[in-house]
Amino acid sequence: MEEIKIGMLGLGTVGSGVVRIMNDHQEKISQITGRRLKIIKTAVRHLDAHSAQEVPGMQITDDVHAVLHDPEIQIVVEVMGTIDQAKAYIIDALKHGKHVVTANKDLIAQYGSELVQIAQENKVDLFYEASVAGGIPILRTIVNSFAADQVEDVKGIVNGTTNYILTQMVAKGVSYADALKSAQALGFAESDPTNDVKGIDAAYKMIILTQFAYGTNVKMSDVTVEGIDEIDLADINQAKSMGYTMKLVGESQEIAGKLAVSVEPMLVPKDHPLATIQNENNAVLVKGAAVGTTMFYGPGAGEMPTANSVLSDIIAVTKNIVLGTTGNTFNGYRQKAALATPDMIESAYYLALRMPDIPGQLLRLTDILTKADTSVNQVIQTETDGEHARVVVVTHKISLAQLQTIRDQINRNSDIDLISCYKVLEAQA
Template sequence: MQVINIGILGLGTVGSGVVRILRDHQNKISSITGRKLVIKTVVVHDLAKKRNVDLTGINVTDKIDDLINDKDIQIVVEVMGTVTTAKEYIERLLNSGKHIITANKDLIATYGSELAELAGKNDCDLFYEASVAGGIPILRTIVNSFAADRIVEVKGIVNGTTNYIMTQMSQNHVDYQKALKSAQELGFAEPDPTNDVEGIDAAYKMIILTQFAFGMNVTLDDIEVEGISRVDLEDIKQAKKLGYNIKLVGIAKLINDRINISVGPVLIPEDQPLAAVQNENNAVLVTGAAVGETMFYGPGAGELPTANSVLSDIIAVTKNIVLGTTGSRFNDFSREGKQALPDEVVYPYYISLRVKDQPGQMLKITEVMTSVKASFHLILQTEIDNDYARIVMTTHEMSEAQLKEIVSAISDLKDIDVIASYKVLPD
C-alpha cells in the first residue's frame, strides 16, 4: 500500500491526540483512503519536554525547515497555536507544496481568505474543520449537507469554557469568580482566560461560521461582542425564575438580506435545545429555508474530539490526493454582504437595574421607555439592601437601536444604574 507522509507542527493536547488516533485507527483509515498514513516528523518548541504519547519511529525536531524541505511529506497538521508565527510557517509550507490542516481559529478568522488563495495558487488543500466547535463536524456539514439550501441563521454555544462557567453559576449558585476558578482547576480555562470569558474566542468562531453559512467575509469589528465576566449571579437566578437559562451565544442572522452577528449573554427559554447544553459541551443550530432548524451537539474541545476533526480533514485531503483533485477551497460559497442596521435587529430584551429605593423612580424609567416607543412585558422589583432595589424588566420586541437609547438614557438618570441588558430568544 502506498504511503502518505504527514508532518505535525505542535505536540500539545491536540497534536498528541492526532498521533494517538492515527496509530489506534490505522487499519480503518487505510481501508477508507487506500493509503497508509504515516507521521514522519513532528516539530516542537521544546525538545526536552516529556510527552505522554508514543513517538516511536517519528522524527521529533525543533526546526521548521525539516518539514518545509522534506519532499516526502505531503500533509502538515498545524496545531501549535499563535497567529503571526503560524501564518508565516503555513505560508512557507504552502509555497513548498504541502497540504495544510489547522485547528487555529484565530488564524483562520483573521487570515483565512488570504491563506486559501495562496493554497489555491499552489494547488494545495487548506482544511480547518477543528477550528470551530471541536469534535462537531459543523463546517463540512454546512458545505455538503446545506449546499442546496439557503441558510438564514446560525446560532450556538461555541465556547466550552464560558458554557462550563455559566453552568456552574446556574446549577450550583456560585459566583463568576468561583466558577472561573473551578474551570481553571479542571483545565477548561486558561490561566489568562480573557479570550474565552470576554467572548473573543466565540467571535472568531462566528466569523468562520458566517463565511461558511452565508459566504460573507467579516471581521471582529463587524460583531457586537460581550463576554460573561460581568454576568451577575442574581440575574441568572432571576432568569431561571422566569423560565430562562443565560448562556453565551453567538448569533449570525440574515435580516432583510443583510447580516447581523453578535456574541453575548442571551436568555434562552428552558424548553429550547440550547438551554440544555451543559458544562464544556457545544451546540450549533443551523436554520435553513428548506430544512428548518437543525442542531449539532458535542464536545467543543479536548484532545480526542478535536483530534478526530483533524483526522477527518486528513482523510479528506488524502482522498483528494488519490483522486488528483487538490487545490479546491474548503468553502467556495462567496457573496457580497452588508451589515444589518440597528433598526432592523429586533428581539425582546431583559434589562436589570440597581435603583435607589425612593418615590418616582419607576416613573422615570417608564418615561424613558415611552420616549423610545418601547413597552414592558414584565416588571419585577426585589430588595438589594435598605437603600437600593433591583428592578428587572423584560420587554416586548424592540430594535437594537431602541435598546441602546434606553440604556443610555437610564444611565444618565440619578440613582439608577444599568446592571445588564441581554437579548431574549423568543419561545
C-alpha cells in the same frame, strides 16, 4: 498499499491525539482511503520536552523547515498554535505544494481568506474543521448540507470554558470568580482566561461560521462582543426564577440581506435546545430557509474530539489526493454582504435597574420605555433596601436603536441606574 507521508507541527495534546487515533484506526482509515497514512516527522519547539515520547517511524525534530521542505511530505498538520509564526509556516508549506490541515481558529479567523487564496494559487488543500467546535463537524456539514439551502441564522455555544463556568453558576449558585477557579482547577479554563471569558475565542469561531454560512468575510471589529466576566449572580438567579438560563451565545444572522454577528451572554428559555447544553459541551443551531432548524451538539474541545476533526480533514485531503481533486477551497460559497444597522437588529431584552424606592417610579420607567416605543412583557420589583429598589423588565422585541434610546433616557435620569442588560432568546417553535 501506497503511503501518504505527513508532517506535523506541534506535539501537544491535540498532536498526541492525532498520533494516537492514526495508530489505533489505521486499518479503517486505509480501507476507506486506499492509502496508508504515516506521520514521518513532527517539529517541536523544545526537543528535550519530548525526549520521553517515542513513536515508531516518526522523527521528532526542532527544525521546522525539515518538515516544511521535506519533498516526501504531502500533508502538513499544524497543531502548534500561535498566530504569526503558524501563519508563516503554513504559507511556507502551501508554497512548497503541501496540503495543510490546521486547528488554529485564531489564525483562520484573522487570516483565513489570505491563506485560502495562497492555497488556491498553489493548487493545494487547506482544511480547518477542528478550528470551530472541536468534535462537532459543523463546517463540513454547512458546506455539504446547506449548499442548496439559504442559511438564515446560526446560533452557537462555541466556547466550552464559558459554558462550563455559566453551567456551574446556574446549577450551584456560585459566583463568577468561584466558578472560574473551579474551572481552572479542572483544566476547563486556562490560567489566563481572558480570551475565553471576554468572548474573543467565541467571536473567532463566529467569524469562521459566518464565512461558511453566508460566504462573507467579517472582521473582529464587525462583531459585537461581550464576555461573561461581569455577570452578576443576582441576574442569573433572577433569570432562573423567570424560566431562563444564562448562556454565552454567538449569533450570526441574516437580516434582509445584511449580516449581524455577535457574541454575548443571553437569557435562554429553559426548553430551548441551547439551554440543555451543559458544561464544556458545544452546540451549533443552524436555521435554513428550506430545512428549518437543525442542531449539532458535541464536545467543543479536548484532545481526542479535536484530534478526530483533524483526522477527518487529513482523510478528506487523502481522498482528494487519490481522486486527483486537490486545490478546491473548503468553502466555495462567496457572497458580499454589508453589516446590518442598529435599527434592523431586533431582540427582546432583560433590563435590571436600580431606582429610588418611592411612589411614582414605575410611571417614570413606563415613560422612558414608551419614549423608545417599547412594550413590556414583564416587570418585577425584586428587592429593596428601603431607599432603592431593584426592578427587572423584560421587553418585547425591540431594535438595537430602540435599546440605545432607552439607555440614553436612563442616563438622563441621575437617580436611575441600568445595572445589567441582556438579550432574551425567543422560545423555539
